[in-house]
Amino acid sequence: MARFGKYKYGFHTPERYVFKSKKGLDAGVVHEISGHKSEPLWMKDRRLAAYSIFGKKKLPLWGADLSTIDFDDIYYYLKPTEKMANRWKDLPPEILDTYNKIGIPEAEKKFLSGVSAQFESEVVYKSIQSALSKKGVIFLDMDSGLREYPDLVKQYFGTVIPPADNKFAALNTAVWSGGSFVYVPRGVRVDLPLQAYFRINAANMGQFERTLIIAEEGSFVHYVEGCTAPIYTTDSLHSAVVEIIVKKGARVRYTTIQNWSTNVYNLVTKRARVEEEGTMEWVDGNLGSKVTMKYPSVYLMGRKARGEVLSIAYAGANQHQDAGGKAMHYAPETSSQIISKSISRGGGRTSYRGMVYVSPNAKHCKSKVVCDALILDEHSRSDTYPTMKINEHETQIEHEATVSKIGDEQLFYLTSRGLTKHMAESMVVNGFIEPIVKELPLEYAVEMNRLIQLQMEGSVG
Amino acid sequence: MKTIINKIIRGKTKEEYRVQKNETLTLVYLVNSNDYIEIKSSVHLVGDGAKATIIGIVTGGARSIIQINTLQHHAASNTTSNLLIKSVLSDASSLKYFGSIVVDKQAQRTDAYQRNENLLLGTRSTATSSPVLEILANDVRCTHGAVVKTVDENELWYITSRGIDSARGRAMIADGFLKSALNDICLTPKQYKKIFPS
Numbered sequence: 001m002a003r004f005g006k007y008k009y010g011f012h013t014p015e016r017y018v019f020k021s022k023k024g025l026d027a028g029v030v031h032e033i034s035g036h037k038s039e040p041l042w043m044k045d046r047r048l049a050a051y052s053i054f055g056k057k058k059l060p061l062w063g064a065d066l067s068t069i070d071f072d073d074i075y076y077y078l079k080p081t082e083k084m085a086n087r088w089k090d091l092p093p094e095i096l097d098t099y100n101k102i103g104i105p106e107a108e109k110k111f112l113s114g115v116s117a118q119f120e121s122e123v124v125y126k127s128i129q130s131a132l133s134k135k136g137v138i139f140l141d142m143d144s145g146l147r148e149y150p151d152l153v154k155q156y157f158g159t160v161i162p163p164a165d166n167k168f169a170a171l172n173t174a175v176w177s178g179g180s181f182v183y184v185p186r187g188v189r190v191d192l193p194l195q196a197y198f199r200i201n202a203a204n205m206g207q208f209e210r211t212l213i214i215a216e217e218g219s220f221v222h223y224v225e226g227c228t229a230p231i232y233t234t235d236s237l238h239s240a241v242v243e244i245i246v247k248k249g250a251r252v253r254y255t256t257i258q259n260w261s262t263n264v265y266n267l268v269t270k271r272a273r274v275e276e277e278g279t280m281e282w283v284d285g286n287l288g289s290k291v292t293m294k295y296p297s298v299y300l301m302g303r304k305a306r307g308e309v310l311s312i313a314y315a316g317a318n319q320h321q322d323a324g325g326k327a328m329h330y331a332p333e334t335s336s337q338i339i340s341k342s343i344s345r346g347g348g349r350t351s352y353r354g355m356v357y358v359s360p361n362a363k364h365c366k367s368k369v370v371c372d373a374l375i376l377d378e379h380s381r382s383d384t385y386p387t388m389k390i391n392e393h394e395t396q397i398e399h400e401a402t403v404s405k406i407g408d409e410q411l412f413y414l415t416s417r418g419l420t421k422h423m424a425e426s427m428v429v430n431g432f433i434e435p436i437v438k439e440l441p442l443e444y445a446v447e448m449n450r451l452i453q454l455q456m457e458g459s460v461g
Numbered sequence: 462m463k464t465i466i467n468k469i470i471r472g473k474t475k476e477e478y479r480v481q482k483n484e485t486l487t488l489v490y491l492v493n494s495n496d497y498i499e500i501k502s503s504v505h506l507v508g509d510g511a512k513a514t515i516i517g518i519v520t521g522g523a524r525s526i527i528q529i530n531t532l533q534h535h536a537a538s539n540t541t542s543n544l545l546i547k548s549v550l551s552d553a554s555s556l557k558y559f560g561s562i563v564v565d566k567q568a569q570r571t572d573a574y575q576r577n578e579n580l581l582l583g584t585r586s587t588a589t590s591s592p593v594l595e596i597l598a599n600d601v602r603c604t605h606g607a608v609v610k611t612v613d614e615n616e617l618w619y620i621t622s623r624g625i626d627s628a629r630g631r632a633m634i635a636d637g638f639l640k641s642a643l644n645d646i647c648l649t650p651k652q653y654k655k656i657f658p659s
């Protein structure tokens with residue numbers, strides 16, 4: 001584990017935990033976690049059942065190399081102190097420099113670095129909470145959600161992603177901590193995007209987050225997690241589960257920007273169940289981590305349900321981004337679209353992995369998958385692994401993918417206008433990802449563009 | 462310039478081709494089955510400037526299962542490959558296509574194309590398509606596409622409005638769909654007759 005102990009920024013969060021489980025995982029640790037949170041018995045039973053599944057499941061045989069993960073050398077539960085005690089000036093200059101260059105606001109900077117500006121955020125948080133609760137919207141961290149709304153959690157928890165789905169879903173179910181719980185009542189439209197960092201009452205970026213979003217009939221919510229600024233963590237394994245239930249005519253958009261430091265294995269299961277005429281949109285950006293395996297999925301269960309996955313992946317040196325999306329059509333007249341853009345540079349590897357499935361009798365489904373990849377130098381690699389499994393003849397399913405470098409003509413044109421090669425390249429790359437960036441909330445889009453520019457200029461990462 | 466036409470109606474076929482410097486290979490698979498078929502075809506472009514075209518024309522009926530695996534392996538620079546697999550699947554027939562393009566690190570200036578189109582006619586016909594790209598060089602252009610669809614109602618309406626019944630209309634559309642697979646390759650009339658006798 002020495003390799004994860006020191007990452008290139010050499011920045012450590014001082015360990016000040018009220019409670020810390022021992023290294024490694026056994027049934028005792030699971031008992032301990034559940035007991036520490038004073039959870040209802042049913043949750044403890046589920047955790048234990050999931051733990052036994054975790055032991056039986058094998059690591060996936062496909063995708064990125066996960067053989068170096070040492071499950072016995074990980075702390076599965078850490079309860080942080082109430083206030084993070086890091087000081088702003090303790091941050092290494094590279095991180096400060098990146099934050100400044102991306103131009104994120106001071107308050108957010110402090111928050112990101114763990115020097116949370118408690119007072120200001122708390123004011124914002126309270127005003128948002130009161131506006132939400134007037135509409136009947138619940139927006140809590142998952143632990144509080146379970147405490148305050150046990151019936152709702154019990155009804156939906158694990159219904160979209162059962163623990164037996166895969167090894168990491170089982171692991172998450174056994175040891176989950178943190179994450180968000182969102183409930184939007186019938187017909188309610190939440191205009192403001194719900195952002196995880198407003199929830200300052202609990203740890204935001206845990207290792208094993210568990211998020212559950214329930215959008216009742218005709219409602220709308222946009223949930224945003226993560227941030228474009230690099231997140232430095234000593235955790236080597238991040239394995240979240242996100243379950244979303246989109247009821248009739250509802251619409252949910254879930255935006256993630258992931259920029260973990262490059263020592264992290266980011267293995268996330270995200271899935272939405274979409275009922276009649278509902279819409280689910282995943283906007284997924286992966287910039288950081290050592291290895292990412294993440295395929296946001298839409299299960300289209302009701303007539304005319306619609307799903308969309310927009311994905312950007314950037315892989316620099318020593319990174320493997322194995323991302324993509326899944327669209328499962330189980331009802332007639334459902335439609336889906338997956339758009340993936342990936343960039344590999346400096347020896348990085350990006351892979352698109354996707355699945356489109358149409359079940360028998362799901363007539364008149366439409367699906368379109370487009371994945372484009374840019375390879376910026378000769379050390380980098382790009383793969384595309386799509387699968388289309390079509391069991392109904394009255395459908396229209398399309399897939400297309402392109403892998404190329406930046407066109408010489410484009411570079412020639414831009415450099416002849418006085419741009420340097422680097423500027424020209426980053427301009428082309430920004431144009432390449434623009435269709436997805438424009439779907440991000442404004443401040444994220446601005447940061448994303450700057451970040452890509454920085455990466456391209458070689459000043460970061 | 463070498464053209465090979467393979468007619469396959471049943472059983473397992475496994476073939477490997479190596480295309481040397483500045484050689485051109487055209488490979489046509491004509492698959493017509495009511496049975497179980499498995500085809501594995503690998504084309505290695507091992508010499509500078511090698512070119513390969515692989516065409517598959519597939520018709521499946523009854524409860525046939527047709528499994529096709531292709532590999533376009535670019536091991537040298539300035540190489541080009543084009544692949545097009547078209548299938549028409551009737552009754553309860555099924556196609557499982559797994560194709561991959563692999564571009565080695567030294568195979569710069571590769572141009573690779575791979576396309577799989579499937580027309581499902583039978584109510585219980587199914588298609589699984591998995592076109593894979595693994596690209597280790599950067600100065601390349603690799604594109605692939607896959608389509609699964611049924612007969613377009615508008616096209617059928619046009620044909621039937623000209624006095625042709627819909628069964629025959631469907632057959633005409635399927636016929637045109639398959640014949641267009643040969644649009645981009647050069648064949649002698651004799652070779653063409655071998656593929657499409659009528």
